[in-house]
Structure formats: C-alpha cells, structure tokens
Amino acid sequence: MGTRDAQDTDWEGVRLHVVSGKGGTGKTTVAAALALALAAGGRKVLLVEVEGRQGIAQIFDLPPLPYEERKIAVAPDGGDVYALAIDPEAAMLDYLEMFYGMKRMGKALTRIGVVDFATTIAPGLRDVLVTGKTSEAVRRRDPRTGTRVYDAVVMDAPPTGRIVRFLNVTQEIAGLARVGPIRHHADLVRGVLTSPETAVHFVTLLEEMPVQETLDGIAELRETKLPVGGIFINMVRPAGLPDAALEAAFQGRFDTAELAAGLKAAGLAERTGDAGPLAEALTKEIAEHARRVELENQERETLASVGTPRYDLPLLPDGADLAGLYELAEALRAQGAA
Amino acid sequence: MSTFERGWAVTRTPPSLDIDAMLDDPGTRIIVCCGSGGVGKTTTAAALGLRAAERGRSVVVLTVDPAKRLAQAMGLTELDNTPRRVDGCDLDGVGREGGELHAMMLDMKRTFDEIIEAHADPERARQILTNPFYQSLSSSFSGTQEYMAMEKLGQLRRSGDWDLIVVDTPPSRSALDFLDAPERLGRFLDGRLIRILMAPAKVGGRSAFKLLNAGFGMVAGILTKVLGAQVLKDIQMFVSALDAVFGGFRQRAEQTYRLLQAPGTAFLVVAAPERDAMREASYFVERLAEEGMPLAGLVVNRVHRTPAASLSAARSCAAAEDLESNGEHALTAAVLRLHARRMQLAAREEREQEHFTSVHPTVPVTRVPAMPEDVHDLAGLRQIGQLLSSNGANSVSRSA
Secondary structure: OOOOOHHHOOOOOOOEEEEEEOOOOOHHHHHHHHHHHHHOOOOEEEEEEOOOOOHHHHHOOOOOOOOOOEEEEEOOOOOEEEEEEOOHHHHHHHHHHHHHOOHHHHHHHHHHOHHHHHHHHOOOHHHHHHHHHHHHHHHOEOOOOOOEOOOEEEEEOOOHHHHHHHHOHHHHHHHHOOOOHHHHHHHHHHHHHOOOOEEEEEEEOOOHHHHHHHHHHHHHHHHOOOOEEEEEEEEEOOOOOOHHHHHHHHOOOOOHHHHHHHHHHOOOOOOOOOOHHHHHHHHHHHHHHHHHHHHHHHHHHHHHOOOOOEEEEEOOOOOOOHHHHHHHHHHHHHOOOO | OOHHHHHHOOOOOOOEOOHHHHHHOOOOOEEEEEOOOOOOHHHHHHHHHHHHHHOOOEEEEEEOOOOHHHHHHOOOOOOOOOOEEOOOOOOOOOOOOOOEEEEEEOOHHHHHHHHHHHHOOHHHHHHHHHOHHHHHHHHHOOOHHHHHHHHHHHHHHHHOOOOEEEEEOOOOOOOOHHHHHHHHHHHHHHOHHHHHHHHHHHHOOHHHHHHOOHHHHHHHHHHHHHHOHHHHHHHHHHHHHHHHHHHHHHHHHHHHHHHHHOOOEEEEEEEOOOHHHHHHHHHHHHHHHHOOOOEEEEEEEEEOOOOOOOOOHHHHHHHHHHHHHHOOOHHHHHHHHHHHHHHHHHHHHHHHHHHHHHHOOOOOEEEEEOOOOOOOOHHHHHHHHHHHHOOOOOOHHHOO
16 A cells, blocks of 8 residues: 555545444444544544543543543554544633633633533533534644644544534524624634535445435535535445345245255265255345345445445454454545545 | 352353333333434334333333334324324233323423423513523523433323333433433532522623622623623523523422332333443443432343354354365355354354443343344334343344
8 A cells, every 4th residue: 555645535625524423333433444544644633522422542442531632543654643532621611711811710610610501501502612622623733834733633523413403503603692702703613614624424334224314414414504525334244145146045045955065065064964954044044134235235325316425344343443443444545535 | 249250150141131021010110211322222112112002001102313214103293292192003912901002202392391381470481482592402402302301201200191101312422411411400500600690680780790799790701701791691581581490490300310210110221232332331230320220121232143053153164265265166155154254243242242241240131133124113113022022032033
C-alpha cells in the first residue's frame, strides 16, 4: 500500500466526518476505523466522542478518556489519531473561558447549578456545546504556521433517530435566542455543519430496520439541508457459495446427496459410513444462509436507490478488536472512503 | 461462592429464565424491558405482551419509538397517546379467558401538556404552554422522553385498567436515563439557580437582581451576558410559571420510582450476544441492584445457532482444506467453510454470554435465536413469545 493522493478519495475537501447509525450497527467501530483510514499516510485526525459512553476507549483498549485531546493510535504509513471525549460540562467551562475570559467564574456557576441547568435541563444547549466544541477543533489553526491543526475530525455521533435534531440544534437554539451571544455562537456552529467541509455518514447492517432508519435519516438530512455523506454497510458476510448453489438452496432443492458424497470424501462420515444426517443438517444451514443472502441483496438494492457512495465492511470473526480496526481501515481506503 | 470454585466454572450454565411463570403470576404488574439500542427491546416487549394476553392477562404495552412495521403489527397507525385494543389475538390459546391486549405509543409532548393542564389553573397553563422555552423543552429536552415514559407508566398503573403493563424504555444516550431523569430534574429544582431565576419574576422586573446579595447579582449578570436578556427573561417566565406544577412533578416522579422498586415490578434486561451489548447488560444489572429494582433476568436476542453443531469449526476447516487441496467437491468445501464461520460466530457469542454469567452467576437467562427476517405481524410476535418462554428450544430449524 503506497502513499495515495488524497484527491483519490470520495470525500475530498471534507474535514468533519459525522458518523451516525442505528444502535447495534457498530457506529463507534466504523468511526474509529474511518479515523485510522483518514490519518493513513502521515495525516493528523481527531476522533471525537459526544455521548459520554467511553466507547472509543473500549475499542482501543484504553482506560477512560479524559476531556483532553490525546494521541491514541498510529495509522498505517504514519499518521496520528487523537481522541477527545467531550464532556458537556467541561465544554461549557471552556466556552465561558474562551469567549468571556471567565475561568474562575465557572466554579461558582457549577456550584449554584448553572452548569447543570445548561447541560441537562436547558433544551439543546448541551448539544450546541458539544457540536460547538467539535467545530472549534475543525476550525482550529496553529498560531505559528496558520495551518489547520487537524486534517480531519471524525465524530462518533448520536444514533440515527436523534442525529438530525442533534445537528440541527443550533437552529433550535437560534429559534429561542433571536439575538445575543448564544445565537451568534450557534450560527457559527451551523455554518460549519452545513458547509461542504462536513459530511454526515450512516452505518447500517443489511437488515430491514437499520436500512429503513438510514433512508429516513438521509431524507431528514436533505430536508434540513445538512450534507449527506456515505453509507457504511457493516458486518458484511461473504455469500460463500456460487449463485446457482444459493438459488438451489433458497428454493429447497440443494443437492444433499452430492453434499453427502463430498462429506464422505472429506472423511466426515459417521463410523457407519453414513454422511446423510450431517448432510441433512448442513443443507438446512445452507437454506437459511441462502434466505438471508436473498434478503441482504434486497436491502442492498434499497440502499443503492439513495444514490450516495456505499462501502462494505467485512464481519470480523473475532469481533472488532484493535487488529480488526486496522483491517476495516484498510477496507475503507481500498474503497476510496478515505 | 469461593474464587476457587469460580476458577473451575469454565462453562457455566445460567439458571433458565421462566418467562411463563412471570407472565402467569398475578403478582407481576409491571414488566420493564431495558437494554442498549438495537437489541430488540420493543419487539421483546410486544411479544411478552401478546403472550401474556393470550395466557389470560389484561395487558397494555407502552412503547416509546417502535419501528413502523412493528407498530403496524400491533395495529398502531397513529401516535395518539391512548391505549388501543390490538385485534387478532388468539385469546383462547391455552384455554384461559379474559385475556386482552392493548398497545400505545408514547407522545411525550402531549403527555407533558396534559400534566401542565391538569395541575395549573387555565391562565397559568396558557402561559406555560405558549412559552418558547417550554415548547422546546417539551419536545427536545434530553431527558423528557424518559421522564414522560415514567410519568405515563405511573398514570397507566394508577388507572387500574390493566393487570399487567409491559413497557419498553427509550433508546437513551445513557442506558438508564429513565431512572436518572427525574432525579436530575429534582436536583435542578432544589438548586439555587432556580431561586435566582425566579427572584426577579416574583418581585417583578430585572431590577430585582439588585435586591439579592452580591454573589447572586454577579451570577445574574453573567447569565445576561452569556444568554442574552431575552432568553433569560423567557427562562424566568417559564420557571416561575412552572413553579406551581413542579411540586406535583417531583411527588409523582418519586411515586413512580417507588413503584419500580415494588415487588410487582419485573425488570428484564435485553441484550444481543455481542461485547458492547453484554457489557451494557452487566452495567444495567449492577445499576438495578444498586437502586433496589427487582431484576427478573436477561433476554439474549439474536443468538446464532446451527443444526450441525456436532461438526466443530476446526474439523470443518480441516476437511474443507483437504477437499480443496485434492481439487474435488468444491461445493462441499464451500459449505464446510461457511459452516466453520458459523461455528466461530456461535463460539464467540457463547464466550460473551459466559463472561456475563461468570460475573452474574445468579441472573436467569433466556435466549432467542436470530431470525432472518424482522417481525411484521402477530404470528411473528407469537413465535418470539414461544421462543422466549422455552429458552429458544425447539427452534433450531428456524434459526438463521
């Protein structure tokens, strides 16, 4: 794998990758793999977590991440992945310090419950703090060189059901605060989120519910003028059998006798010399497999109708461990996602 | 159990969760299905509701955000916040009478509005309902859905119309938000902030900040600077208008919380046999114990099984290799490769479950095999109900 020109990728110019997906689809894993893939070849990428679940730490096998950008992995061919677990309370104190120079005041505000209020009760404020912190990292420049600190930022975002509200929250805030500093801040964040520098990706499985949610999510993004990214199809299992055999199995006319003969040849017959029962059991297994492949093909067609780039990520037999992440990152690069 | 014994318990089998005993026990009044997102909580809740109804209970299923086709399966075509009768149940299935199934989808905004209308005088209710802060809070506050789900649960229970309520919990950002949301609201209500926010409105005008001590005045100044005067005014109006309603809020939140701790409640933790979901399940089990909430057991959905379990992954792989190197029976070799992968997956899932059971050896478990298709109708829910109650037995031929 040589160094590749960044121009080859589907997301040239995108600097904020928001990764959403239905629960259970492996959203955090895909976000982590995408960060590794984007960092490959000597780039610097920040992986951001927004829901306080410490999923990134778990995937990279690290102790819980603090509210601090720190290097967590080295990408293939050089390149660094940094991670940040955004804590809304800390983000709020940051915000007060950055915009109002009120660091010490933060403690007083925490004590009387202002921070609690802002981060848990006040609608949307929590989300605007989190998206605000993320877009600050996207825009941040090195004061000496004037270049951007991160080549890309990947956000492990809330699940599909909440993603549009989460990203659109600046608008919600803007509705509440027609003027004033919060409005100004919200407008700034919205500017980043709706720009061509942002892409909102969806992770899905080839199953009915996650595919439906992906379609709904994309339609909602388009309505709210948020930039639609790619579809990452996770845990893809190879069909494993020629089409004709799958077709036969699907229709219940798989050649069990032929299979029994094969099993015998492989030395898997019972002591009596009979491979029939095993062949029967395996035929059942293959029939289910064929049915599943058929359903997956239907879901694949549905996803194709959306007209946005799609990437396949293989099911990792041993689960998404650290080695698996690099494997997924490689798959993403090979398909031009990064 | 000593650590010595635990060390030997390599393949520990958890106690089997007896779903039917739980559903048939008239003492079971509330079943709460909780677990991380995407593990099949809603389907499990619906299947339990149907099974309980068909075994003679009068049941209402409260769902929070069902997938479209599942909602249709239960005849829920609109979100109207009222329990609707589900037609098509087989109510003489086991020769018991009196069973009934109702289902409803939570409308959190309407639930919130109804509380306001019930607890504030009309003028004050109008003030609250039209306040922009309230409108935003009632439809998007990160804990509103959880809080309203618990509120609705309390209402259903108090109505006395059903002898069993099955509730599925919202897909929260942190799994136990439905337990934490009322407390968070309470912490806010008890906090000093609310007094600061309310003070000016009470005395009538922002100038009242001056009446407060210097520390409070400074905070108010900062709030004005950060939020802007208009937002602060909206918040103040909102908070003072809600003041009258809040007392009732807290009281009912506490009632519902105690209801969840009562012996008539059964928590079911739902998971899939994957690392994240099982880790989350462990966390749930521990939190429920801490809160004194009665845990009935763990439901593991989407377990992969095979009708040819006697052929191990290793043997299957070796045999495939033999055939491949001899260049014969290519199709059989491919079948064996597929089988080996299936066995590997099953073994990994088994390890995840064993890990859970070694940490929580007394938690009863039932498993539901993975199905190729999602559930679309009552027949599908009925089948899931059977699998739940038989710990996934007699189902190997249907697994996928």
